Structure formats: C-alpha cells, structure tokens
Amino acid sequence: DQQVKQNSPSLSVQEGRISILNCDYTNSMFDYFLWYKKYPAEGPTFLISISSIKDKNEDGRFTVFLNKSAKHLSLHIVPSQPGDSAVYFCAASDLSGTYKYIFGTGTRLKVLA
Amino acid sequence: NAGVTQTPKFRILKIGQSMTLQCTQDMNHNYMYWYRQDPGMGLKLIYYSVGAGITDKGEVPNGYNVSRSTTEDFPLRLELAAPSQTSVYFCASSYQGTSYEQYFGPGTRLTVT
Numbered sequence: 001d002q003q004v005k006q007n008s009p010s011l012s013v014q015e016g017r018i019s020i021l022n023c024d025y026t027n028s029m030f031d032y033f034l035w036y037k038k039y040p041a042e043g044p045t046f047l048i049s050i051s052s053i054k055d056k057n058e059d060g061r062f063t064v065f066l067n068k069s070a071k072h073l074s075l076h077i078v079p080s081q082p083g084d085s086a087v088y089f090c091a092a093s094d095l096s097g098t099y100k101y102i103f104g105t106g107t108r109l110k111v112l113a
Numbered sequence: 114n115a116g117v118t119q120t121p122k123f124r125i126l127k128i129g130q131s132m133t134l135q136c137t138q139d140m141n142h143n144y145m146y147w148y149r150q151d152p153g154m155g156l157k158l159i160y161y162s163v164g165a166g167i168t169d170k171g172e173v174p175n176g177y178n179v180s181r182s183t184t185e186d187f188p189l190r191l192e193l194a195a196p197s198q199t200s201v202y203f204c205a206s207s208y209q210g211t212s213y214e215q216y217f218g219p220g221t222r223l224t225v226t
Contacts, residue, residue: 036217095213
C-alpha cells in the first residue's frame, strides 16, 4: 500500500522554464511534508518543507503547494536550471512523536540546456 | 563538521555472511534513521532511534538489528545476509525541535550474492 505516490517517474524541461513535480498521499493524518533532491551516488538533501497549516511555502526558486482536500502537493522550480537535474522525492509524516517519514518513489527531472 | 558519515561505501557479501554498516553524525541530533533504497523505489525505513538506548522498527525491519549506545553512532547489523538485502542503505539524522528535515549520509551500496 503506497501511502505516498509520485506517479511521474521522469520529467524533462527546458532550461529557464517551470518544472512542476507532483506528489499524492492517501493518509489524511499526514501533517508535514518535505521534498528532497538526490544526485547519483549521493544521499538525499533537504530542499523545502510545508506544514499542513499552510498551503504554500516559498524558498528562492522553489515553491511547494499543498492541497489538503485533494491530498496533493506539488513542487515548482522557476526558472529551471541544468543543475536542478536530479531525482526528487517527496516525504510525509504525521509527526505523531515518532517522526517517521514515508517516501514516494521519486521523479527524475532532467533540465535541458 | 562532517555531518552524517557512513562506512563502508561499497560491500559485496556472500549469502549467510554478516556485517555491520556504520553510521556516525556529529551534529548532536537526537533522532537517527536507517533506510534502504531498491532500484526504482523510494526509501523504506528499516529502524529508527529517538535517542541513545531507544530504538524502534520501521517498515522493513526483518533481517536487521540496530543499537544506539551513544548519540553519535547508530550501526545497522545484518546477521544472515540474503540476496533480498541487496540495496543501497542510507543513514539519516534529525533534530526534532523547530525543524524536521533529515540529513542523509552518502549511502552504502551492498550486494549479496
């Protein structure tokens, strides 16, 4: 039972354009969401997070949107740069005190120069 | 400040052998985690610890053991290696205070043949 789903395994975008990565979840108890970026042969690195009390969080070129009623979040990267080419994972937690995170399967983003 | 370090980077085991994957963090984080990532899949939580002396199972704990005798170290033990344990293993740590992001190590690529 996949509680966190990233249905697009890959995405290609032209440099300078917007990249939109999507993530759906099924557990309505999730109240904290994070996005990680992963380069080959490296560990994931934290990108941006959002709490369920917000519907948007912005950090530079990265914005995460949360639609609780649809159980959907998305990561927008504007403008996209070749260095953004990586695998992006979304993760969710219910912050019940265990701070366990459920990860999606990832979306491989390729930004074309 | 090295962050999260993992050793070894690569290892090949024969079926039935045992080994310990080492993980150390120097950020004084209270929470530590072990994940495995299989090809094309997201990260699955194996075990986690909320502090020295306290550990708990994640999604896929079978075949693994952990201990947490100090804040800094969180080793993962494989007792009887099986081909199904071929994976990339990531250790992570976090400070459960005002932020919840996890910091990951570079990973250990393990092959069991």
